[in-house]
Amino acid sequence: MSPQIPRPIDPSLHPLVTGNYRIATPAIEAFHELVMRCLRYRIMGALIYGPSRIGKTRAIEYVRLMLARQHPKMTTFHAQCEHKPRHAEGPFFVNLLEAVGDHTPNxxxxxxxxxxxxxxxxxxAARAGSSTVLLFCDEAQRYNENEYEWLRDVHDALDRQHIKLFTFLVGQEDLLAQKTxxxxxGKTQIVARLMVEEFAFCGIRNAEDVATCLDGYDQTAYPEGSQWSFTRFYVPQAFDAGYRLINDAGVLWQAFEAAHHKASLPGRLEIPMESFARAVEIVLKDSELKDEPAYCPTAALWAYAVQRCGYVQSRHATGRVLVPA
Known part of the structure; x- marks a missing residue:
């Protein structure tokens, strides 16, 4: 990192190093809009479904961060639904008790x-000062009918105590089949309470989506309120001379396309947020020592980052086929 330009914080504490940041994709923004719509119209339950490893868990984290900023009095919880050989009532409630911070869930x-x-x-809810609570159930396709009934019972019990619980079931495409x-x-009571709205979650699907995400790195500042966007933190001279990551949206999309076709992966290209973020991090970290006013990452560096970000490896590992739209 160029020593002649002092940074406002120790570089080892930057979110790009700690991994403690979330950038919104168009799908994540649409997920956030769905949540806000449900709150506005008092729709108590929705399901969000999509392929595995496409970024749904990151999306939950992003939406919870946004809600904490926009509605600090609302309480949100994130339950990670576990695979269970036996769908018993005890483990179901232990899992939810862990999610809400109970010290002795068992x-x-x-x-x-x-x-x-x-x-x-x-x-x-009382501590936060609001009777509105949101529960995000991750990998919810692991629930069965009994667990949905128990979850509905929790809704009813809280409703009697004037607490409104909004539930967002997030999982793989199996969720939609479960609803059907x-x-x-004829289990309309479950559907009417937990599965009213539905949203198909997806990855990054085109160069415009790439541009939206890269713009997040160009605009998001850390420390908050400072002039140090993520991009500027790593290449301040290039940034101050006008370079922005968004300029390379087409180059990055083409690099992913080339990797996708070279690996003979089926279906159309759809980039998971995890792979995308890692590629951008590689480029920024590898660019910091080369920073100068005329600097911009080469197409070869973007291609290298895509090679190392894990996209092809994760697709091979999941064996997932994406059906063309």
Whole structure:
């Protein structure tokens, strides 16, 4: 990193190093809009579905960060649904108790766990000063009908205590099939409470999406309120001379396209946020020592970053086929 330009913080503390940051893709922004719409119209449940490893967990984290900024009195929880060989009531409530911060989630009988869950949610809402609580259930396709019924019971118990619980079921495409199966089976009470809205989540699908995401690095400042955008922190001389990552949106998209075709991956290109972010991080970190007013990353560096970001490897690992739209 160029020593002649002092940075406002120790570089080792920067979010790009710690990984503690989230950049919005168009799909993540649409997810956030869905959540806000549900809150506005009091729609208590929605399902968000998409392929595995496409960035849904990162999207939950981003939406929760935005809600904490925009609506600091609202309480949000993130439950990671676990794979269970047996769908028992005890493990289901233990998982939710862990999500809401209970210190002894395994203690007590199942009815006691259920009561303690509603108590913990009510306490959190009281501390925050709002009766609105949002629960994001990640990998929700792992739930079965009984677990949806137990979740509905939690809704009803909280409703009697004047707490509004909004549930967002986030998972793979199986979620949509589950909704259909519940409708066919006449389980309308589950669908009407937990699955009213639905949203198909996707990765980064074109050069315009790439530009939107790169603009996030150009605009997001750290420390907040400073003039130090993520891009400027790593290449301040180039940035001050006019360079922006968004300028390279087409180059980066083409690099991913080339990697996709070279690896003979099926379906159309759809970049997961994790792979995308890693590629951008590689370019910024490899650019910092080359920084000068005339500097801009080469197409070869972008290609190298795509090679090292894990996109091809993760697609091979999941064996996932993306159906052309």
């Amino acid at each position: 203690s007590g009988t199942n009815p006691a766990k259920r009561m303690r869950l509603t108590l913990r949610i009510r306490e959190a 199966a519940l409708q066919v089976a």
